[in-house]
Amino acid sequence: MSHLEKDSFGAKLGMWLFLFTEMLLFGGVFILYSVYLTRYPKEFGLGGHQLDLVYGATNTVVLLSSSLLAAMSVTAIKTGAKKLTLGLLSGTVGCAFIFLGIKYLEWSAKFHHGIYPNAPKLIAGPPGESIFFSLYYLTTGLHGIHVIVGAVLMSWTAVMVHKERINVTDNVTLENVTLYWHLVDLVWIFIFPLYYLIL
Amino acid sequence: MSQQTAMAEGGFWRDTGKTGIGAWIFSTDHKRIGLMYLYCVLGFFLVGAFLGLLIRLELMAPGPTIMTAQTYNAMFTVHGVVMIFLFIIPGIPASFGNLVLPIQLGARDVAFPRVNLFSWWLYAIGAIIVLISLFTGGGAPDTGWTFYVPFSARTTTNVSLAVFGVFVLGFSSILTGINFITTIHRMRAPGMTWTRIPLFAWSLYATAWVQVLATPIIAITLLLVVTERILGLGLFDPTRGGDPVMYQHMFWIYSHPAVYIMILPGMGVISDIIPVFSRKPIFGYKMIAFSSLAIAAAGSAVWGHHMYTSGMSDLGVLVFSFLTFIVAIPSAIKVFNWVSTMYKGSISLEAPMLFALSFILLFSIGGLSGLILGAASTDIHVHDTHFVVGHFHYVMFGGTGFAFFAAAHYWLPKYFGRRYKEKPAIVGWVFMFIGFNILYFTMQVLGMEGMPRRYYDYLPEFARLNFVATVGSWILLTGVAIVVWNLWRGLFTGEPFTGNPWGGASLEWSIPTPPPTENFEEDPVVTHGPYDFKGVGVP
Numbered sequence: 074m075s076h077l078e079k080d081s082f083g084a085k086l087g088m089w090l091f092l093f094t095e096m097l098l099f100g101g102v103f104i105l106y107s108v109y110l111t112r113y114p115k116e117f118g119l120g121g122h123q124l125d126l127v128y129g130a131t132n133t134v135v136l137l138s139s140s141l142l143a144a145m146s147v148t149a150i151k152t153g154a155k156k157l158t159l160g161l162l163s164g165t166v167g168c169a170f171i172f173l174g175i176k177y178l179e180w181s182a183k184f185h186h187g188i189y190p191n192a193p194k195l196i197a198g199p200p201g202e203s204i205f206f207s208l209y210y211l212t213t214g215l216h217g218i219h220v221i222v223g224a225v226l227m228s229w230t231a232v233m234v235h236k237e238r239i240n241v242t243d244n245v246t247l248e249n250v251t252l253y254w255h256l257v258d259l260v261w262i263f264i265f266p267l268y269y270l271i272l
Numbered sequence: 273m274s275q276q277t278a279m280a281e282g283g284f285w286r287d288t289g290k291t292g293i294g295a296w297i298f299s300t301d302h303k304r305i306g307l308m309y310l311y312c313v314l315g316f317f318l319v320g321a322f323l324g325l326l327i328r329l330e331l332m333a334p335g336p337t338i339m340t341a342q343t344y345n346a347m348f349t350v351h352g353v354v355m356i357f358l359f360i361i362p363g364i365p366a367s368f369g370n371l372v373l374p375i376q377l378g379a380r381d382v383a384f385p386r387v388n389l390f391s392w393w394l395y396a397i398g399a400i401i402v403l404i405s406l407f408t409g410g411g412a413p414d415t416g417w418t419f420y421v422p423f424s425a426r427t428t429t430n431v432s433l434a435v436f437g438v439f440v441l442g443f444s445s446i447l448t449g450i451n452f453i454t455t456i457h458r459m460r461a462p463g464m465t466w467t468r469i470p471l472f473a474w475s476l477y478a479t480a481w482v483q484v485l486a487t488p489i490i491a492i493t494l495l496l497v498v499t500e501r502i503l504g505l506g507l508f509d510p511t512r513g514g515d516p517v518m519y520q521h522m523f524w525i526y527s528h529p530a531v532y533i534m535i536l537p538g539m540g541v542i543s544d545i546i547p548v549f550s551r552k553p554i555f556g557y558k559m560i561a562f563s564s565l566a567i568a569a570a571g572s573a574v575w576g577h578h579m580y581t582s583g584m585s586d587l588g589v590l591v592f593s594f595l596t597f598i599v600a601i602p603s604a605i606k607v608f609n610w611v612s613t614m615y616k617g618s619i620s621l622e623a624p625m626l627f628a629l630s631f632i633l634l635f636s637i638g639g640l641s642g643l644i645l646g647a648a649s650t651d652i653h654v655h656d657t658h659f660v661v662g663h664f665h666y667v668m669f670g671g672t673g674f675a676f677f678a679a680a681h682y683w684l685p686k687y688f689g690r691r692y693k694e695k696p697a698i699v700g701w702v703f704m705f706i707g708f709n710i711l712y713f714t715m716q717v718l719g720m721e722g723m724p725r726r727y728y729d730y731l732p733e734f735a736r737l738n739f740v741a742t743v744g745s746w747i748l749l750t751g752v753a754i755v756v757w758n759l760w761r762g763l764f765t766g767e768p769f770t771g772n773p774w775g776g777a778s779l780e781w782s783i784p785t786p787p788p789t790e791n792f793e794e795d796p797v798v799t800h801g802p803y804d805f806k807g808v809g810v811p
């Protein structure tokens with residue numbers, strides 16, 4: 074097959090491979106989490122109780138809704154509904170902002186209580202607690218960066234839809250960006266129970 | 273580029289809308305990208321080899337010789353980082369893979385040409401970051417290329433920036449892997465069934481999977497080192513409840529499979545060269561193709577053999593030792609098949625074949641010494657001695673390094689339309705081969721006798737052999753210089769190279785020399801296997 078025709082199956086295959094690498098990236102952190110969890114089960118439980126369940130749950134709902142909107146935008150573009158697609162994409166990006174806003178509130182509340190990486194309070198406390206919060210900041214921080222990247226990609230696709238470079242027949246880019254967004258969502262689905270709901 | 277005028281007529285060298293350097297660094301043509309990788313990779317090899325020479329000079333005699341202890345630490349670190357991340361991992365896949373793979377499959381380009389260009393840019397940027405890290409901040413990193421904690425978390429040298437550069441390089445490697453997997457699945461010409469794919473392409477396929485599945489782990493591990501340094505997370509710090517051995521696990525979960533990113537493409541090169549220069553179909557095609565996948569899979573489960581002495585459980589040591597021995601099987605299959613291919617063949621000993629043959633010998637020595645390291649009992653004796661250094665140079669340099677030069681002599685004339693001179697190539701090879709063995713075999717003996725690695729100074733009883741090894745490094749580098757100079761000069765001003773002088777049967781030999789930008793005027797239809805030499809003109 075020459076590269077002159079567009080191979081949308083190939084494009085999706087490439088994207089899936091890339092998503093695997095992203096999962097493995099987070100997998101590294103989750104391996105650390107599981108090793109340290111078996112070493113410090115009590116401290117991890119206590120740490121989990123200090124996280125704010127309301128913030129966490131709200132963010133879960135926000136991300137799930139954004140994923141739904143993103144999925145709907147793919148269906149919309151395939152029927153050629155450009156306006157609807159743009160609306161749904163703006164909705165997704167909006168959700169990303171809400172998510173980051175809540176994350177900001179959450180982190181600053183923690184910082185206020187003297188819980189941040191390398192904080193004197195954590196160093197003085199039991200080692201397992203410091204490990205828990207280090208992992209918490211690491212994982213949610215890494216995830217937050219992915220949310221930002223996802224939002225930028227989403228906005229860029231919206232511009233492409235507006236310019237009709239992404240359209241009824243040629244929309245694999247939108248599909249791929251949506252896949253990326255589902256990954257961001259999926260990772261959060263792991264983070265939420267592991268950190269907020271533990272024990 | 274003034275070189276272009278010296279180039280043989282036509283081909284992708286000529287055909288360009290843009291001119292000057294922009295015609296290269298913005299080109300999405302896989303052949304230009306492959307050549308750009310090649311120049312960078314070769315440049316870094318020479319830099320790394322020069323640093324290796326300096327290390328050997330320092331070790332020539334006991335006591336301080338030409339540098340301070342701190343400089344020595346930086347020297348072997350930078351040598352390791354340059355050789356591993358800038359030369360050998362991208363070496364064959366990114367340069368020769370890009371040059372050859374699409375043509376061997378009958379495609380006009382890789383699946384994602386723009387991503388391919390982006391990978392090269394990431395490689396260039398990552399390399400520049402690594403280079404900057406040597407001269408800024410607290411000076412060149414001095415941790416060894418493995419960046420082991422706790423030292424890498426504490427040292428005041430410029431570890432963070434270097435590690436970040438390596439992170440960018442990893443990203444480039446992942447994208448190349450994704451591109452190659454998709455290319456092999458989607459871009460094969462009609463008739464190019466899975467059992468008609470040349471073995472070089474097969475080896476790139478296995479390599480690409482390792483690149484995709486292992487590199488993310490090193491990415492996160494290196495990020496952890498940076499966060500450890502900047503934010504003080506304490507995840508590997510025992511005083512804070514962390515565990516430094518966890519770092520070693522994560523590092524080697526990547527870095528052992530990465531060994532196969534380094535060696536598999538080299539094996540692929542050899543599998544393509546041996547049949548052509550023996551004028552016989554490869555023996556056991558399917559076994560060779562399959563063993564690449566087997567090596568990639570089994571090689572992902574043996575990382576613990578680097579940590580026998582770190583206080584793992586006895587059961588862990590036993591399991592990892594057992595698994596390590598299993599990896600030797602598919603590697604041995606390949607060696608047997610190459611040798612069987614040559615049996616009763618009409619062998620022509622030209623430069624590519626000489627490098628390929630020395631690959632088999634040196635790789636076998638490296639692999640067998642690997643078994644000594646894989647057995648926990650013997651490893652405890654030679655762990656972190658010069659024996660290890662000898663072992664991995666036999667595999668990486670004697671293996672992949674020699675395969676790199678085999679590939680250069682075999683394929684580059686195809687892309688330049690000119691060839692090197694045969695005599696200097698052979699003389700250079702002789703120097704390389706002899707110098708190599710004097711240098712690294714002596715190192716293995718030194719290690720057996722107990723000389724540790726990464727030590728600035730040593731006991732007087734090691735003085736004689738160290739002197740011998742250093743002399744070996746001079747012979748080796750003389751050979752490298754002859755080979756590189758001869759290639760360089762020949763490819764730009766040598767005799768014309770046209771048609772199919774080696775008599776290869778894979779697709780790259782069926783198109784004009786140098787290849788046109790689009791590779792094939794019409795998409796080819798493949799009717800025979802890559803080692804089916806019937807009907808291919810004997811030179």
Ligand code: HEM
Binds near residue numbers: 322327352355359415
């Ligand atoms: C060209 C001539 C070369 C010479 C003279 C040379 C020499 C050396 C020496 C003396 C050491 C230090 C041993 C120690 O004290 O631990 C070393 C380490 C190393 N070399 Fe080479 N080498 C050469 C080529 C290569 C190549 C081609 C590669 C890889 C493809 C390579 C990869 C390494 C690595 C990874 C280390 C370990 C660095 C560390 O301990 O952190 N070398 N080399």
Ligand SMILES: [Cu+2]
Binds near residue numbers: 531574575
């Ligand atoms: Cu290993």
